[in-house]
Amino acid sequence: YCLCLLNRVDFAFAIFGSIFKRGRGLDVVTFNTLIKGLFLEGKVAEAEKLFMKLLRHKICVLDEVTYLIVINGLCKAGHTLKARDLLVILEKGRCKPNIKAYNTVMDSLCKDRMVDDALQIFSKLAEKGMSANVVTYSSLLHGLCNFCRWKEAKYLLNDMVAHKISPNTFTFNILMDAYCKEGLLKDVEDAFMIMRQLNVQPDVISYNTLIDGYCLQGQMDKARKVFDSIVGLGLKPD
């Protein structure tokens, strides 16, 4: 894994070769790590090839982590639709993709301006026996806010509460950022207050977002106050 992060997938494969020669087993985690490494180096076609080979020849029992790595790799490489197709194929297999794989595709669809397609997948989660989690809601909220679909965003927030999914720091950061960009400082402050009431810890990104919001409105004094408060809270400005 370290070698892959260092962009040395080639070296990782060399080691893998020698392990193989000595007759040692290679398990699913090894393969997952290697596939991830290929994606990190931008070797998308190779990653896909390895994955398909493992899948077709049953060289190793792949798991939901494998699926997630491949789906995520494809999405991040700009092949969102291919990832969505793969998801549909994998659904038919014995081992099903988990909610994280669906989240990845929905998030990527939103970022590719296909929010409706993401919502479409979202609406079918239940019938596939899956439950949306906080990442699902946060990603979709982000997508809706990015395209100023406020009504639907509000509706989704209510749905989230109805399903007893608690918003976390990411969720609030997304909402506050959306309000900031709209210049709705009052709403930003309200969101921040609710965040504190629910005991959701703001992080550096929360404060950066607040500062950005005040700066955008030319309220440098307030921005400064937030900045000063960060240090006192034991967070380090970045």
Added chain:
RNA sequence: ACAGUUCAUUA
């Protein structure tokens, strides 16, 4: 045996 691989937020 245990461990090791996996999703979303600001600039």
